[in-house]
Amino acid sequence: MDEFVYDSVYLSSRDLREGRVLFETWQPNAQYAWDAGVAISRYLQEFKAGKLIGRSCPECSRVLVPPRMFCESCFCPTDDWVTLEDTGTVLTFSRCTITWDLVQLEEPQMPAVIEIDGASPGMGIMHMLGEVDPEALAIGMRVRAVWKPADERTGSVTDIAYFKPLKE
Amino acid sequence: MIRDVAIVGAGWSGFRSITPELSHKELMYDAAVRAYEDAGVDPRRDIDTFVTVGEDYHEGISIFDEYVPDQLGAVQRPVQSIAGEGIQGLAAAVMQILTGRFDIAVVEGHSKASNILTLPYILAFAMDPVFNRPLGVHPYAIAGMEMLRYLAETATTPEECAAVVAKNRSNALFNPLAGHGASISIDDVLTAEPIAEPLSRLECAGHSDGSVVFVLAAGETARVLSDHPIWIRGVGWANDTFWLESRPWGDARYARAAGEMAFRTAGIKSPAKEIDFAEIDDTFAYKELQHLEALGFCSRGSAGEWTLEGGTALGGEFPVNPSGGALGEGHLLDATGLARVLEVVLQLRGQAGQRQIDAAEVGLAFGWRGVPTTAGAAVVLSN
Amino acid sequence: MIGDRVAVVGAGMTKFVRRAQETPKELAWEAAHLALRSCEMTIDDIDAIVIGTAPDAFDGVHMKSEYLSDGCGAWGKPVIRGYVGGGTGVFAAIQGWYHVASGLFDTVLVVCEEKMSSCRPHPQAAFLTIFDHTTERPLKPNLLWIFALEMNAYMNRYGLSKRDIATVSVKNKRNAADHPAAMLGDPDITVEDVLNSPVLAWPVQRLDVSPVTDGAVALVMSANHVARRVTDRPVWVEGVGWNLDTAYWTNRDLAYPVYVEEAARMAYDMAGISEPRKQIHIAEPYDPFDYKELHHLEGLMLFDRGEAPRAAADGVTQRDGDLPVCPSGGLLGVGNPIAAAGLMKVAEIFWQLRGEAGARQVPGNPKRGLAQAWGDLMQVGTVVVLGV
Numbered sequence: 001m002d003e004f005v006y007d008s009v010y011l012s013s014r015d016l017r018e019g020r021v022l023f024e025t026w027q028p029n030a031q032y033a034w035d036a037g038v039a040i041s042r043y044l045q046e047f048k049a050g051k052l053i054g055r056s057c058p059e060c061s062r063v064l065v066p067p068r069m070f071c072e073s074c075f076c077p078t079d080d081w082v083t084l085e086d087t088g089t090v091l092t093f094s095r096c097t098i099t100w101d102l103v104q105l106e107e108p109q110m111p112a113v114i115e116i117d118g119a120s121p122g123m124g125i126m127h128m129l130g131e132v133d134p135e136a137l138a139i140g141m142r143v144r145a146v147w148k149p150a151d152e153r154t155g156s157v158t159d160i161a162y163f164k165p166l167k168e
Numbered sequence: 169m170i171r172d173v174a175i176v177g178a179g180w181s182g183f184r185s186i187t188p189e190l191s192h193k194e195l196m197y198d199a200a201v202r203a204y205e206d207a208g209v210d211p212r213r214d215i216d217t218f219v220t221v222g223e224d225y226h227e228g229i230s231i232f233d234e235y236v237p238d239q240l241g242a243v244q245r246p247v248q249s250i251a252g253e254g255i256q257g258l259a260a261a262v263m264q265i266l267t268g269r270f271d272i273a274v275v276e277g278h279s280k281a282s283n284i285l286t287l288p289y290i291l292a293f294a295m296d297p298v299f300n301r302p303l304g305v306h307p308y309a310i311a312g313m314e315m316l317r318y319l320a321e322t323a324t325t326p327e328e329c330a331a332v333v334a335k336n337r338s339n340a341l342f343n344p345l346a347g348h349g350a351s352i353s354i355d356d357v358l359t360a361e362p363i364a365e366p367l368s369r370l371e372c373a374g375h376s377d378g379s380v381v382f383v384l385a386a387g388e389t390a391r392v393l394s395d396h397p398i399w400i401r402g403v404g405w406a407n408d409t410f411w412l413e414s415r416p417w418g419d420a421r422y423a424r425a426a427g428e429m430a431f432r433t434a435g436i437k438s439p440a441k442e443i444d445f446a447e448i449d450d451t452f453a454y455k456e457l458q459h460l461e462a463l464g465f466c467s468r469g470s471a472g473e474w475t476l477e478g479g480t481a482l483g484g485e486f487p488v489n490p491s492g493g494a495l496g497e498g499h500l501l502d503a504t505g506l507a508r509v510l511e512v513v514l515q516l517r518g519q520a521g522q523r524q525i526d527a528a529e530v531g532l533a534f535g536w537r538g539v540p541t542t543a544g545a546a547v548v549l550s551n
Numbered sequence: 552m553i554g555d556r557v558a559v560v561g562a563g564m565t566k567f568v569r570r571a572q573e574t575p576k577e578l579a580w581e582a583a584h585l586a587l588r589s590c591e592m593t594i595d596d597i598d599a600i601v602i603g604t605a606p607d608a609f610d611g612v613h614m615k616s617e618y619l620s621d622g623c624g625a626w627g628k629p630v631i632r633g634y635v636g637g638g639t640g641v642f643a644a645i646q647g648w649y650h651v652a653s654g655l656f657d658t659v660l661v662v663c664e665e666k667m668s669s670c671r672p673h674p675q676a677a678f679l680t681i682f683d684h685t686t687e688r689p690l691k692p693n694l695l696w697i698f699a700l701e702m703n704a705y706m707n708r709y710g711l712s713k714r715d716i717a718t719v720s721v722k723n724k725r726n727a728a729d730h731p732a733a734m735l736g737d738p739d740i741t742v743e744d745v746l747n748s749p750v751l752a753w754p755v756q757r758l759d760v761s762p763v764t765d766g767a768v769a770l771v772m773s774a775n776h777v778a779r780r781v782t783d784r785p786v787w788v789e790g791v792g793w794n795l796d797t798a799y800w801t802n803r804d805l806a807y808p809v810y811v812e813e814a815a816r817m818a819y820d821m822a823g824i825s826e827p828r829k830q831i832h833i834a835e836p837y838d839p840f841d842y843k844e845l846h847h848l849e850g851l852m853l854f855d856r857g858e859a860p861r862a863a864a865d866g867v868t869q870r871d872g873d874l875p876v877c878p879s880g881g882l883l884g885v886g887n888p889i890a891a892a893g894l895m896k897v898a899e900i901f902w903q904l905r906g907e908a909g910a911r912q913v914p915g916n917p918k919r920g921l922a923q924a925w926g927d928l929m930q931v932g933t934v935v936v937l938g939v
Contacts, residue, residue: 034280244809
């Protein structure tokens with residue numbers, strides 16, 4: 001099959017740097033204002049109030065977080081708001097030591113999927129971990145939300161600064 | 169085609185300039201629920217395959233189909249997206265049924281155009297990055313150049329193009345779905361400010377939010393599910409060249425090729441005689457005329473006069489865009505072609521209310537992907 | 552004809568490189584040109600075009616398939632772009648199958664292209680916008696997070712070590728040393744090299760990850776009556792399957808890809824496969840990260856859950872093992888121009904089943920092989936089973 005591999009032209013960084021090849025640049029102007037909708041608007045409002053909420057499905061009885069106006073499993077409307085705890089269990093985590101464009105970080109970021117107490121088993125949200133030795137992280141660790149002060153909350157998922165280990 | 173395929177369910181939501189109360193998921197859920205209710209199917213049990221139509225930069229999401237299965241009842245089912253015109257998505261669903269391995273398919277398209285703050289810049293981002301983009305021209309200038317060339321080649325007049333706007337926005341007044349209905353005179357159109365001469369602002373469709381969902385079924389299943397299946401007699405789609413530098417500016421060759429394929433697969437010899445009405449892309453007013461001619465409903469250069477004389481009006485011999493088209497309903501981005509199909513389905517079912525066409529038995533829907541593309545898709549539907 | 556068989560009759564590809572001089576259109580043309588030449592066809596023999604390409608943000612063109620269409624041979628022809636994120640490459644072959652199996656077309660050209668190097672400062676930028684814009688993007692997640700989160704969940708469930716997983720990267724980069732298009736072939740790489748490579752997002756280290764790549768791959772697919780005329784060695788599409796899971800990825804069990812299992816069941820059902828471990832002779836599962844190959848082998852039911860790492864350690868998945876896996880060198884070795892990488896896997900099965908894989912040829916005249924890809928938000932499985 002070797003004859004059916006085209007000998008494409010490979011460029012080095014130097015070829016670009018020294019202007020041996022030409023290129024056009026363009027910065028796309030792509031801006032959006034997404035309608036958050038019924039479920040997520042309320043979810044964010046409750047963040048502002050320092051609370052996590054979910055929705056329950058009348059058919060499968062799951063309590064869903066993030067909340068949604070329909071159950072994707074039963075394909076029926078969800079019917080009730082459920083106040084959840086701001087505590088949970090780490091389902092999985094990472095220690096990320098680079099930024100998206102591969103710049104080394106001094107302190108690792110610690111994203112995690114956290115199963116929220118009061119929601120159905122397996123119902124996690126992605127958030128950050130903090131106030132913890134990165135090497136001490138473990139799956140199954142119990143954590144609690146650290147809320148920003150009320151006057152700094154904006155109705156965003158970042159109204160929780162991070163989750164920290166829970167001393168039970 | 170070798171296997172009968174029919175539309176057995178149709179649903180829609182939105183069709184308004186803004187829909188701030190609903191997320192795109194909630195908008196799609198509303199349309200899907202209606203379509204499934206209409207077809208009498210349970211998506212979690214009955215549907216074999218799903219197709220969704222969209223483009224990343226219209227959604228503001230890389231890989232937008234990540235966010236479609238939940239609201240369609242399609243979780244853990246075969247789902248694919250088509251980054252293309254809505255009718256191409258319909259064709260993808262039809263092809264899957266034609267293989268004989270799927271009986272019931274769903275196709276969905278949607279627009280949240282109101283959420284895009286920089287739509288013209290997004291459109292400019294579709295142009296060739298080396299040859300065309302650096303010129304910094306608004307992409308609607310392509311439509312202006314095309315219109316100028318079309319008028320010059322065919323002796324079509326600006327008045328005739330303006331008549332398309334007056335007709336379609338007037339039709340939209342009879343369509344409760346349409347958000348852009350208006351009584352507009354030819355003079356209003358001609359005196360509106362130019363966008364890219366000779367194209368005026370009123371000759372460009374505005375945008376709408378909305379979602380359209382269809383349930384398709386193979387013949388034997390369709391007859392069980394529905395008392396009034398709408399049969400998909402033929403489909404066709406085609407591209408011309410993407411190069412601005414070598415495309416035929418006066419002629420919609422992609423529409424001719426797409427139409428020829430649709431008529432061939434439908435076994436139609438003479439579209440003008442065998443088809444009763446059409447919903448045809450009118451993103452720009454002149455496009456309706458150009459597409460009508462390319463599809464063979466009238467001779468080249470005659471569509472304008474035909475329109476001015478009322479031949480394509482609601483009560484005319486061959487109604488075109490009884491729904492109001494994109495000019496009357498608003499352009500639904502990638503779902504625009506599906507909105508054209510929706511009107512054909514409603515007309516064939518006799519559910520078009522005040523704008524109902526008498527003896528509508530066979531209709532055609534044609535969609536175009538808009539500037540800067542040369543991509544078109546057609547579908548022939550019948551009772 | 553309904554139920555008529557569809558064959559792959561030709562394949563071609565570009566070299567996979569970090570940064571190509573070619574425009575996206577030119578890359579598409581190079582692959583399409585060679586695929587046609589491989590079966591002695593011209594573009595006039597092609598009835599329709601299928602384009603597969605992943606986020607527009609890579610090449611930096613909105614409605615990318617319209618821009619690519621000329622390079623893919625689509626001028627004046629029916630052309631549609633299908634898109635399921637990282638699963639697109641294998642899905643493009645599925646889309647080629649249904650174009651032909653529908654009876655509407657006799658011969659289609661399937662072209663997948665990606666030019667990731669166009670995206671600055673790093674192609675990862677395209678992935679910043681795959682996350683939910685309201686509930687996740689404010690946390691500024693990067694793509695590596697979700698793989699690290701999934702890999703950690705997988706390792707934790709089955710008590711796996713980094714060493715168990717690193718063997719995949721070593722195998723694939725060594726296999727790629729025999730691939731003429733490969734970017735990262737290395738016959739001398741060791742497990743220690745992988746374990747000592749820089750940590751990016753623990754447990755993901757640099758050599759666990761496939762590279763950013765430019766490239767294109769094309770296939771020619773034909774109906775039975777054409778295939779028999781143009782080649783005496785058609786490779787038949789025996790089964791296809793695809794499946795998309797919920798967008799709420801934080802609500803899923805990340806340790807097992809149930810959507811891959813569902814896609815595989817669909818493909819096996821169509822192919823009449825009841826015992827995949829015996830009936831599949833060679834596999835090209837998607838391997839953008841080393842653990843993904845293992846994860847997918849389990850989802851494909853080729854190994855029990857949690858058992859793929861041991862099989863890999865025992866040499867079962869080596870090119871001369873009982874079930875050769877990624878003999879091409881996979882994404883880890885050949886490179887990962889997203890959609891093109893998936894179609895490269897289908898092309899590899901095509902070449903292997905025809906005995907044309909040269910230095911990479913697996914022994915024992917395999918009769919049936921499988922290619923699989925995966926993508927979206929760790930959410931879609933696409934599977935093609937080919938046979939001779």
